[in-house]
Amino acid sequence: MAGTIAADTLTHSTAGSLATNFVVEGSAKGFVYFNGGRVSGSVSIYESFNKSSIADNATADYTVTATSNMSGTQYVVTSSANCNTGGYVGLRNESAATATMTASTERYYGGYGGGFQELNFGMTATFGELA
């Protein structure tokens, strides 16, 4: 492919070296910034990478699906949200030990003050190995 540099290590003149697999493996593999519908009344995606859809499941309950699947279900997401003066978005879990993640979907809930709350917006990023 044009513009390709193949290298295993990047070396700076004074700051040291960095293995390029650290860059590849450490980069986010997807992200989404979505409208949770609290103000507008409808859920939608503002900005994203490597996502195909969002599902509005119920109050403060959202499923995001990827275009390029992760390699398995052991990966990491990080998230942030606003639903009033604060708020959070977290992984919804089916049991105390099991988060609702597949290799292509992440299910989130919105919360504030200890309860489910519709979000103004939510933001998540996905890290790990792609299929």
Add this chain to the structure above:
Amino acid sequence: MDTPDFKGTRMIDRLCWAKKNLEPVQTDYRVVFEDSVDECCRILIADPNWLSCALQGGILPPVWVYHELAKDEAQPDFKKHTRGYLLHETQPIEALDEKSAIEYLIMKDLPQSIWRTWNEGNKPKMVICRKDQLPATREWRNAWKISDDLINKEQAA
């Protein structure tokens, strides 16, 4: 803009190209579906960057690729995908129009139990509508259901 020949290019690299070169497309279509009679309906919304890829053509794999990966993941001993190459090596699909793209998305992101038998119950399990046909506010969101007025004609007869 022509799409490069992406067969054999990793999906994530195709998406990087699309992110840089294509304008996101917001759709007014919404897919309302019911996964369980005991739960409220859900609403599927297409991602604008994904939709631009579908409309452009030459980027996304055929939908059967996702079904094969889902089959692998449904195995009880599933740990990691071993057929991820299907995403990257399979000939990408041609450009779709917006309606066909939503149909592709339904087959990709909705459970097969819904779209394969969407009209076999007392009422449809799935309806494609426009955004402005949904309630304008989130009031009673957990009670939203597909209207009983949409009883399948075959069943009604």
